[in-house]
Amino acid sequence: MNEVTAGLLVVASLAVALAVLHRPMGAWMARVYTDPGHWRLERLVYRLGGIDPQADQRWPVYARSLLAFSAVSVLALYGLIRVQARLPLALRLTGPDPALAWNTAVSFVTNTNWQNYSGESTLGHLAQMAGLAVQNFVSAAVGIAVAVALVRGFARAGTDRIGNFWVDLVRSCVRILLPIAAVGAVILIAGGVVQNLHGLTEVSTLAGGQQVVPGGPVASQEVIKELGTNGGGFFNANSSHPFENPTALTNWFEILLLLLIPFSLPRAFGLMVDDVRQGYAIVAVMALFWVVSVAALWTAEASTRSDAALAAGAALEGKEVRFGISNSAVFAASTTLTSTGAVNSFHDSYTPLGGGMALGNILTGEVAPGGVGSGLYGMLVLAVISVFVAGLMVGRTPEYLRHKIGPPQMVLASLYILLTPSLVLIGAAASSVLPGPLAARTNEGPHGLTEILYAYASMANNNGSAFAGLGTNTLWYNATGGTVMLLGRFLPMVLVLALAGGLARQPRIPVTEGTLPTHGPLFVGLLTAVIVLLVALTYVPALALGPLAEGLR
Amino acid sequence: MTTETARSSGSPSGGEPRPSRVPPVRGTWRQYLAAVRVLAVLTVAVGVVYPLAITAVAHLPGLRGRAEGSLVHTASGAPVGSSLLGQGFVDRDGAPLPQWFQSRPSAAGDGWDGASSGASNLGPTNPDLVSAIAQRRAAVAEFDSVPARQVEPAQVPPDALTASGSGLDPHISPAYARQQVNRVALARGLDPARVGALVEDHVEGRILGFLGEERVNVLELNLALLRLAP
Numbered sequence: 001m002n003e004v005t006a007g008l009l010v011v012a013s014l015a016v017a018l019a020v021l022h023r024p025m026g027a028w029m030a031r032v033y034t035d036p037g038h039w040r041l042e043r044l045v046y047r048l049g050g051i052d053p054q055a056d057q058r059w060p061v062y063a064r065s066l067l068a069f070s071a072v073s074v075l076a077l078y079g080l081i082r083v084q085a086r087l088p089l090a091l092r093l094t095g096p097d098p099a100l101a102w103n104t105a106v107s108f109v110t111n112t113n114w115q116n117y118s119g120e121s122t123l124g125h126l127a128q129m130a131g132l133a134v135q136n137f138v139s140a141a142v143g144i145a146v147a148v149a150l151v152r153g154f155a156r157a158g159t160d161r162i163g164n165f166w167v168d169l170v171r172s173c174v175r176i177l178l179p180i181a182a183v184g185a186v187i188l189i190a191g192g193v194v195q196n197l198h199g200l201t202e203v204s205t206l207a208g209g210q211q212v213v214p215g216g217p218v219a220s221q222e223v224i225k226e227l228g229t230n231g232g233g234f235f236n237a238n239s240s241h242p243f244e245n246p247t248a249l250t251n252w253f254e255i256l257l258l259l260l261i262p263f264s265l266p267r268a269f270g271l272m273v274d275d276v277r278q279g280y281a282i283v284a285v286m287a288l289f290w291v292v293s294v295a296a297l298w299t300a301e302a303s304t305r306s307d308a309a310l311a312a313g314a315a316l317e318g319k320e321v322r323f324g325i326s327n328s329a330v331f332a333a334s335t336t337l338t339s340t341g342a343v344n345s346f347h348d349s350y351t352p353l354g355g356g357m358a359l360g361n362i363l364t365g366e367v368a369p370g371g372v373g374s375g376l377y378g379m380l381v382l383a384v385i386s387v388f389v390a391g392l393m394v395g396r397t398p399e400y401l402r403h404k405i406g407p408p409q410m411v412l413a414s415l416y417i418l419l420t421p422s423l424v425l426i427g428a429a430a431s432s433v434l435p436g437p438l439a440a441r442t443n444e445g446p447h448g449l450t451e452i453l454y455a456y457a458s459m460a461n462n463n464g465s466a467f468a469g470l471g472t473n474t475l476w477y478n479a480t481g482g483t484v485m486l487l488g489r490f491l492p493m494v495l496v497l498a499l500a501g502g503l504a505r506q507p508r509i510p511v512t513e514g515t516l517p518t519h520g521p522l523f524v525g526l527l528t529a530v531i532v533l534l535v536a537l538t539y540v541p542a543l544a545l546g547p548l549a550e551g552l553r
Numbered sequence: 554m555t556t557e558t559a560r561s562s563g564s565p566s567g568g569e570p571r572p573s574r575v576p577p578v579r580g581t582w583r584q585y586l587a588a589v590r591v592l593a594v595l596t597v598a599v600g601v602v603y604p605l606a607i608t609a610v611a612h613l614p615g616l617r618g619r620a621e622g623s624l625v626h627t628a629s630g631a632p633v634g635s636s637l638l639g640q641g642f643v644d645r646d647g648a649p650l651p652q653w654f655q656s657r658p659s660a661a662g663d664g665w666d667g668a669s670s671g672a673s674n675l676g677p678t679n680p681d682l683v684s685a686i687a688q689r690r691a692a693v694a695e696f697d698s699v700p701a702r703q704v705e706p707a708q709v710p711p712d713a714l715t716a717s718g719s720g721l722d723p724h725i726s727p728a729y730a731r732q733q734v735n736r737v738a739l740a741r742g743l744d745p746a747r748v749g750a751l752v753e754d755h756v757e758g759r760i761l762g763f764l765g766e767e768r769v770n771v772l773e774l775n776l777a778l779l780r781l782a783p
Contacts, residue, residue: 001762009763045598049591068584072592120668130600137599138592166591173595178603185607186616192637195611195620200668203624203632206775207642207650212667213622213635219611220604237661237670240718242637243622248765306677311686314711318672321657321712321724324766345718346672355677443676451676469674550678 007326010252011294014330015287017256018263025260026267026279032175033148033168034272045170056161059501062149063494065165066142070109070490073135077105080131081123090124091199099478106482108135110489111143111371113225113232113341113464114481116473120214120235125197132232133221137181140228140261141172143373146493147265148272150377153500154401155273157508162500176261177227184223184257191253192246193219218243226257229371231341231464239331239344240320248322251344255331258340262286262369265376273401277519282379284524285531289368293337293361298329300354305551309351318346329354336361339371341464348442348451348467355450355467356547362457362465363539364531365420371462377496379527383518384413384499386530390516400518402508412499416492420460421538423484427456428542430480437476442469446553450546455481460488625772628780634772639723641665642775649696651740654725654733654778656771657712658689661720673716689714699735708732724768727756743782751777 001009038046038053046053057065080087081104084095096104100116107114108131119128145168152162189195198215205211218234222244225232239245245254263283270279301315302325309315319328328345335342336358347358367378384398384405391398391405398405431437431452441448451467458465459481466472472481517523611620618624623636634640641664642653649655662669675682693713694706710728730752738745755774759765 001759003766006759006763013763045591045594048594050587051591064581064584065587068581069588069591072585072588076589076592076596118669118671120670129604130596133604134592134596134600138595166587169591170595173599178599182603182607186610189607189611189616189620192619192623194622195608196622197608198621201622201624201632203634205640205642206627206633206772206779207640207644207653209641209643209645211634211638211640211665213624213638214667215622217604217608219620220607224599235670235719237672237719237721240672241670242635242639242719242721242723246623246637247760249760252764308675308677308679308682308686308715311683311690312711312714314715315677316711317675317677317682317715318718319715320718320722321726321768322722322765327765343718346674348674348676349672349682351677442674443679445678447676447678467674468672469676550676553678 003324003326007298007330010327010330014252014255014259018259021260022264022267022283025264027271029176029264029268030271032171033163033268039174042170042174045174046166049166051166053164053167055164057164058160059149059162059497062162062165063497066145066493066497067490069165069169070142073109073138074105077108077131077135078102081105081127084124084127087124087126089126089197093122093124095127096122099475100473103478103482106485107464108132108230108232109139110462110485111139111228111230111339111374112459112462112485112489113230114459114466114485115232115464116478116481118236119233125216128221128234129217133224136221136224136228136230136232137173137177138169140177140224140230140372141169143371144172144261144265145169145373146496147373147376150380150496150500151269151272153503154380154403156504157403157506160501160505162497162504177224180227181220181224184227184253185219187253188219188222188250191250192242193222193250194243195219214243222254223257225342226254226340227261229258229262229338229340231335231339233342239342240346245344248327251323251327251331254342255334258338258342259334259369261372262338262375265373269376275401275519278401281519281524281527282376282383285527286367286369286375286379288524288528289364290333290337293333293357294330297333297354297357298326300351300357301325301329303351305353306351308349315351315354318349320345332358333361335465336463337364337366337368337370339366339374339462339464341458343465346468347454347465348469352447352547352551356543356551358465359450359454359457359547360535360543362454362461362463363424364535365417366461366463367531374462381413381416381496381499382531383527384409385417386523386527387516387518388413389530390526396514399509399515402511403503403506404509408502409499412495412502416495417534419491419495420488423460423488424453424456425542427460427480427484428453431456431476434476436474440471440474440477442471446546446550450550453542453546456484459484462489625776627776633776636770636773637723638667638721639665639717640772642771651696651736654730654737654771654774657722657725658714658716659720660716665721667721670719670721672718672720686714697732697736699739702735704732723770723772725771727752727767727769730755730769730774737778741778741782747781748778751781
């Protein structure tokens with residue numbers, strides 16, 4: 001079998017697996033978030049937490065609960081990694097300084113998992129397990145909670161209640177993330193991922209040298225890192241490390257895990273608004289972006305359109321032999337289109353247009369399919385923008401899912417789509433003119449600009465992958481990066497919850513002849529066009545100076 | 554309207570959405586207190602119980618060797634590394650040893666450092682990377698040439714010239730392994746045909762016929778070489 005056929009089969013098998021799994025998965029999620037009953041384990045959590053699970057919250061209360069939980073999470077994680085040296089399983093590692101600890105704590109609480117540290121030389125096992133991995137679960141659950149709240153906003157009418165944050169949080173962990181993680185971790189161990197509590201084991205190599213073999217509870221963290229679209233590697237090399245991702249089969253499985261929930265949520269959405277066709281339209285747009293992006297990235301990497309690839313005969317710098325070009329490109333497209341940011345190969349060394357595509361994926365705002373929860377709510381905000389654009393064209397009041405899209409909704413949606421680009425461009429611009437931040441680049445010229453642009457795109461969109469040549473463990477990048485990640489995560493969430501609250505309060509309006517159908521190919525095309533236009537209008541100047549300048553040289 | 558809502562969307566309370574009569578979580582401080590308690594409970598559940606339970610499962614026969622790091626041993630039983638981690642077959646100064654099959658270039662620490670995984674992160678148009686590749690091409694071709702059989706620089710496969718993502722890539726391409734056969738055979742005084750056959754035995758195909766790429770595990774190949782001619 002030649003390389004192209006094999007690669008196509010990788011893409012096709014992933015597509016088939018997702019097509020099969022998204023239905024039961026979506027149905028399960030819809031049930032989880034509408035189930036009137038509570039599991040015994042959940043009741044225990046509510047009792048210990050002092051939560052009334054029967055309470056249905058108004059959007060400000062929902063938002064305050066979410067923000068309180070996240071603020072406490074940042075403080076707790078900061079504290080844990082600061083004192084880790086004095087805790088068990090610290091492996092004699094001293095842990096990060098305050099600036100790096102702040103950046104890391106924010107990074108994991110915001111589901112970004114941007115890493116200015118190297119896992120194996122900074123953090124002990126307890127900090128990874130009880131700190132980072134916990135946030136891998138709960139930050140994913142927080143993302144899903146916001147998406148579910150927005151879906152309730154569309155599903156409900158005439159109420160000011162959008163659900164209970166604590167219930168959504170706990171159910172995501174107990175009924176969705178934990179069961180899949182437990183099974184997935186064992187599968188990964190069977191595939192060769194390590195799971196132990198050892199430190200560094202020194203061995204004498206065949207040639208008479210010394211090598212250390214690292215240990216750690218890697219499989220249990222690796223699985224939720226992908227499933228929760230977190231992306232923070234146990235090791236510095238992330239999913240290119242053979243102990244995180246030993247074979248092409250574990251690689252396939254990890255790609256499936258990181259796409260599973262984002263591609264299933266539209267199904268849950270369709271079921272919850274009582275019209276599965278609405279979910280199909282959303283998932284169609286997501287799938288379209290994924291297929292195009294995979295094709296573009298793979299084509300770029302399979303070419304030798306860069307000096308280094310031409311010199312070596314293939315763009316293999318930063319890639320592993322067991323994955324080769326195609327399996328690396330599929331991973332890269334999937335990790336940047338979701339908010340995962342795990343990498344099985346290093347994007348900084350990708351061809352200019354391949355790396356540019358990875359950056360472009362992040363700049364779409366990660367909606368196709370996007371991070372767990374954040375992908376769906378981002379896409380629904382864009383759907384609101386799309387019906388507004390369509391409404392302008394025909395001169396009718398826009399509506400979506402039998403809710404009127406009025407000025408308050410449009411204000412919130414507009415702020416939502418302006419916010420992240422502002423963070424990206426202001427952050428990148430400031431770092432491009434200040435001498436200190438500029439000196440952090442590994443590469444000169446347009447590629448250096450791309451490194452900086454990629455960093456702020458990744459942090460503001462809570463992706464976490466990097467053009468890792470940028471040396472970002474400095475006070476500037478730790479401080480501004482942490483701020484960008486916080487604002488890029490929680491401001492949009494508050495806007496979305498406000499949107500949900502306003503929508504739920506409205507009365508339902510009847511479907512008339514003039515209603516734009518939001519489930520057909522026309523709407524799929526419209527939504528796609530709106531996303532492409534928004535990205536292009538916002539970012540083309542910056543992209544032209546970075547990857548395009550480098551690639552078209 | 555309210556009943557319709559409950560039917561179409563459900564709610565966490567099961568019945569119609571209703572304000573809780575005795576909301577225990579009220580006011581900012583109550584929210585923070587609840588947050589602390591819920592985070593503590595979840596930390597115990599998914600941050601301690603879950604990973605330790607998975608670690609316990611990892612002790613089952615069949616999983617244990619892999620969970621421990623897929624360590625491989627010499628005939629005498631001493632561990633020489635992990636079959637999943639690439640290692641250097643170089644002397645003290647980092648020069649490649651001709652009697653061993655060589656791994657790919659590594660950017661992990663000073664090379665194949667298990668405590669410092671990572672890539673070069675050199676950009677695709679970076680002149681340093683381009684010249685490093687050119688140097689490696691000439692050096693590898695010269696190193697793998699034997700008097701009877703020259704390796705042309707143009708033949709050297711890409712994986713021999715590029716640093717991997719992890720710096721611990723355990724594999725090389727079959728082409729790079731085949732290119733090293735004559736040099737290894739000469740250094741060990743073995744018949745190149747036997748060494749060549751050993752390489753072919755160690756070529757692993759794509760998983761299930763389509764996943765990943767063809768590859769040769771360098772450490773396992775070198776261990777087999779040792780068994781062939783101790």
